[in-house]
Amino acid sequence: xxxxxxxxxxxxxxxxxxxxxxxxxxxxxxxxxxxxxxxxxxxxxxxxxxxxxxxxxxxxxxxxxxxxxxxxxxxxxxxxxxxxxxxxxxxxxxxxxxxxxxxxxxxxxxxxxxxxxxxxxxxxxxxxxxxxxxxxxxxxxxxxxxxxxxxxxxxxxxxxxxxxxxxxxxxxxxxxxxxxxxxxxxxxxxxxxxxxxxxxxxxxxxxxxxxxxxxxxxxxxxxxxxxxxxxxxxxxxx
Amino acid sequence: xxxxxxxxxxxxxxxxxxxxxxxxxxxxxxxxxxxxxxxxxxxxxxxxxxxxxxxxxxxxxxxxxxxxxxxxxxxxxxxxxxxxxxxxxxxxxxxxxxxxxxxxxxxxxxxxxxxxxxxxxxxxxxxxxxxxxxxxxxxxxxxxxxxxxxxxxxxxxxxxxxxxxxxxxxxxxxxxxxxxxxxxxxxxxxxxxxxxxxxxxxxxxxxxxxxxxxxxxxxxxxxxxxxxxxxxxxxxxxxxxxxxxxxxxxxxxxxxxxxxxxxxxxxxxxxxxxxxxxxxxxxxxxxxxxxxxxxxxxxxxxxxxxxxxxxxxxxxxxxxxxxxxxxxxxxxxxxxxxxxxxxxxxxxxxxxxxxxxxxxxxxxxxxxxxxxxxxxxxxxxxxxxxxxxxxxxxxxxxxxxxxxxxxxxxxxxxxxxxxxxxxxxxxxxxxxxxxxxxxxxxxxxxxxxxxxxxxxxxxxxxxxxxx
Numbered sequence: 001x002x003x004x005x006x007x008x009x010x011x012x013x014x015x016x017x018x019x020x021x022x023x024x025x026x027x028x029x030x031x032x033x034x035x036x037x038x039x040x041x042x043x044x045x046x047x048x049x050x051x052x053x054x055x056x057x058x059x060x061x062x063x064x065x066x067x068x069x070x071x072x073x074x075x076x077x078x079x080x081x082x083x084x085x086x087x088x089x090x091x092x093x094x095x096x097x098x099x100x101x102x103x104x105x106x107x108x109x110x111x112x113x114x115x116x117x118x119x120x121x122x123x124x125x126x127x128x129x130x131x132x133x134x135x136x137x138x139x140x141x142x143x144x145x146x147x148x149x150x151x152x153x154x155x156x157x158x159x160x161x162x163x164x165x166x167x168x169x170x171x172x173x174x175x176x177x178x179x180x181x182x183x184x185x186x187x188x189x190x191x192x193x194x195x196x197x198x199x200x201x202x203x204x205x206x207x208x209x210x211x212x213x214x215x216x217x218x219x220x221x222x223x224x225x226x227x228x229x230x231x232x233x234x235x236x237x238x
Numbered sequence: 239x240x241x242x243x244x245x246x247x248x249x250x251x252x253x254x255x256x257x258x259x260x261x262x263x264x265x266x267x268x269x270x271x272x273x274x275x276x277x278x279x280x281x282x283x284x285x286x287x288x289x290x291x292x293x294x295x296x297x298x299x300x301x302x303x304x305x306x307x308x309x310x311x312x313x314x315x316x317x318x319x320x321x322x323x324x325x326x327x328x329x330x331x332x333x334x335x336x337x338x339x340x341x342x343x344x345x346x347x348x349x350x351x352x353x354x355x356x357x358x359x360x361x362x363x364x365x366x367x368x369x370x371x372x373x374x375x376x377x378x379x380x381x382x383x384x385x386x387x388x389x390x391x392x393x394x395x396x397x398x399x400x401x402x403x404x405x406x407x408x409x410x411x412x413x414x415x416x417x418x419x420x421x422x423x424x425x426x427x428x429x430x431x432x433x434x435x436x437x438x439x440x441x442x443x444x445x446x447x448x449x450x451x452x453x454x455x456x457x458x459x460x461x462x463x464x465x466x467x468x469x470x471x472x473x474x475x476x477x478x479x480x481x482x483x484x485x486x487x488x489x490x491x492x493x494x495x496x497x498x499x500x501x502x503x504x505x506x507x508x509x510x511x512x513x514x515x516x517x518x519x520x521x522x523x524x525x526x527x528x529x530x531x532x533x534x535x536x537x538x539x540x541x542x543x544x545x546x547x548x549x550x551x552x553x554x555x556x557x558x559x560x561x562x563x564x565x566x567x568x569x570x571x572x573x574x575x576x577x578x579x580x581x582x583x584x585x586x587x588x589x590x591x592x593x594x595x596x597x598x599x600x601x602x603x604x605x606x607x608x609x610x611x612x613x614x615x616x617x618x619x620x621x622x623x624x625x626x627x628x629x630x631x632x633x634x635x636x637x638x639x640x641x642x643x644x645x646x647x648x649x650x651x652x653x654x655x656x657x658x659x660x661x662x663x664x665x666x667x668x669x670x671x672x673x674x675x676x677x678x679x680x681x682x683x684x685x686x687x688x689x690x691x692x693x694x695x696x697x698x699x700x701x702x703x704x705x
Contacts, residue, residue: 048576050575050576070578070579070580071578073576073577073578073579074578078576078577079576080572080575080576082572084570084572084573085573086504086508086568086569086573087508087512087568088507088508088511088512088568089486089504089507090481090482090484092484093482093484093485093486093487093507096484096486096487096500097486097500097504098577100490100499100500101500101577101578101579102577102578125481125482125483125484126479126480126481127479127480127481127482127511130479130480144576
């Protein structure tokens with residue numbers, strides 16, 4: 001579903017992502033882990049065609065993200081790092097707005113499903129600017145899955161959600177992957193990755209330090225946290 | 239208070255300078271001064287048609303209007319906190335987290351905007367004019383005098399709107415009642431012959447005859463409304479939950495034939511639901527337009543042969559292009575960057591929304607025609623449509639989806655003025671010869687179409703660099 005080859009992104013003299021290669025297969029739940037500023041968001045933005053790479057390439061669901069960014073965004077679901085629904089539309093109107101952009105049918109049914117699952121139907125008529133950050137996160141989650149994509153790319157999926165809703169979302173993501181969907185998400189909350197990911201990548205200073213199945217760690221009795229810290233601190237000291 | 243003021247000044251500077259560079263923004267006043275200088279040099283050429291007293295009146299009204307527009311745009315009472323600060327982490331938002339009262343913040347904001355816009359517009363204008371006085375045989379003392387009187391005119395506009403917006407923030411009825419009472423008093427004074435240009439606009443009277451009387455009256459008309467605004471400021475934070483039924487789909491259904499219907503419907507809801515709503519239209523569009531119409535009625539006494547309706551249509555075309563600023567105020571492409579949406583599609587939808595809202599200026603023009611000059615309605619309509627389209631195209635080409643910010647770049651503003659001014663002046667002078675020449679303005683549609691086409695490509699590349 002995702003094939004990144006030597007992806008590099010420079011911002012002036014700063015290299016945000018440095019020759020990163022990896023792949024994510026269909027039905028995988030892949031977590032990209034890294035400290036703040038390590039290049040996770042830049043990576044997602046390149047994979048979804050929001051910014052072009054300086055060099056290297058990314059193929060997402062068979063499309064080159066740089067050559068056909070609109071095509072990629074049409075196929076996948078994306079939850080950006082910052083929730084930015086339009087201020088003066090209500091939650092329901094926003095989902096209808098996204099549905100119109102994606103030319104979806106049965107919009108009410110699709111919306112109701114998400115209002116019910118994420119338990120924010122009582123906020124459907126509230127303006128987005130008046131929603132709490134957690135509810136806005138739910139709304140962004142809903143818009144990303146409204147068209148039932150085969151691949152979802154999510155930047156910090158649980159960061160504004162309460163523990164109950166985190167459980168709901170984690171369960172949904174696992175079920176989604178179980179049913180054939182693919183998820184690529186970034187986070188710096190290691191417990192989430194340890195709990196739900198099939199495979200992880202660890203990125204630091206723009207370089208991919210590790211990529212592999214989570215089972216390799218848990219099977220060898222290591223905790224993700226100590227593995228992560230050793231890797232990142234070792235890289236910092238290197 | 240000084241710390242708050244300085245922090246707000248730094249913040250305002252950084253908001254603009256980070257977008258187009260410190261130099262680009264710092265040169266903006268130089269551009270204003272340069273154009274004021276050039277414009278002043280041409281004054282003797284038109285002295286027979288346009289006496290200096292008329293030019294002075296025009297300048298006073300221009301800066302009064304600027305005060306009105308700055309005030310209405312930035313200080314719409316509830317809009318003030320909600321729009322400008324509710325969605326951004328600005329210093330003025332500090333009363334939520336720091337022990338600073340809303341009144342102090344509002345006062346600091348008012349002082350900041352005053353100083354900021356005087357440095358940005360009034361001072362450079364006066365400097366440009368003062369620099370030209372030796373070349374046009376005018377007393378150099380008129381330079382400082384222009385600065386003081388134009389500052390007073392600007393502050394009068396600003397303080398009056400602050401006062402009205404504070405009333406509005408408390409109650410729409412209070413605002414309506416006050417406007418009605420003031421209107422009745424003005425009518426009564428008019429009947430008694432007590433209203434003259436000088437009494438209505440004391441800064442103008444001060445410019446013509448500097449003395450304590452007009453100065454005191456001007457200061458009174460600035461300080462009292464400002465003080466009332468600060469004392470009675472009311473701030474409603476955006477945590478008041480607003481609920482609405484789904485209006486997007488029904489509205490989009492009605493607009494289906496236009497294409498991009500949901501985008502246009504969203505624009506409409508943005509305008510209607512943002513604080514100020516219709517008040518925003520009144521303060522920042524209809525009020526200046528009304529003042530321009532009144533001003534033109536005065537000017538035609540000085541310039542025989544001028545057709546006020548055509549000139550009004552030309553100015554209406556320029557001002558109506560600011561509707562595009564409203565339409566882009568609440569939108570940013572970052573809201574669409576993760577959806578399958580092209581930048582050009584967003585721009586196109588804004589243009590369609592603009593075309594729909596353009597019916598309002600047409601209605602204003604028709605209304606103006608009924609109060610005189612109906613014979614020139616068709617050339618005036620042609621002038622309005624072409625100038626409006628051309629100014630919009632220039633705005634889109636130069637600023638994309640960011641006119642509210644980009645026009646403060648010296649380079650962008652200079653190009654904007656150079657693109658708009660010659661066409662406007664030519665059109666106004668041609669229409670003085672014969673209003674029918676205004677039909678010639680339709681030629682502007684060609685460069686407008688070209689600019690729009692290039693603007694779409696240009697801003698696609700800007701919003702999505704590398705594509």
